[in-house]
Amino acid sequence: MKTLEELKKTDPKKLQDELRLAEKDLFKYAYDVKNGQSKNTHQIRNYKKYIARIKTTINNSQRHEV
Numbered sequence: 001m002k003t004l005e006e007l008k009k010t011d012p013k014k015l016q017d018e019l020r021l022a023e024k025d026l027f028k029y030a031y032d033v034k035n036g037q038s039k040n041t042h043q044i045r046n047y048k049k050y051i052a053r054i055k056t057t058i059n060n061s062q063r064h065e066v
Helices: 004-009 012-034 042-065
Strands: none
Touching: 004 042, 012 042
């Protein structure tokens, strides 16, 4: 996971790719926890926050372009 500063420096096209990857990882972790394969429930929360950071960064970059 990238820090907020790194996300701000990333171009929007790469942010979209990063968002898709983070959403896949979130699905994977949630699936593993539900099936009892993993006990790292905190990872789900961390990925949700990370996805929100990415979406916020994308939204802010779109506002500044207009």
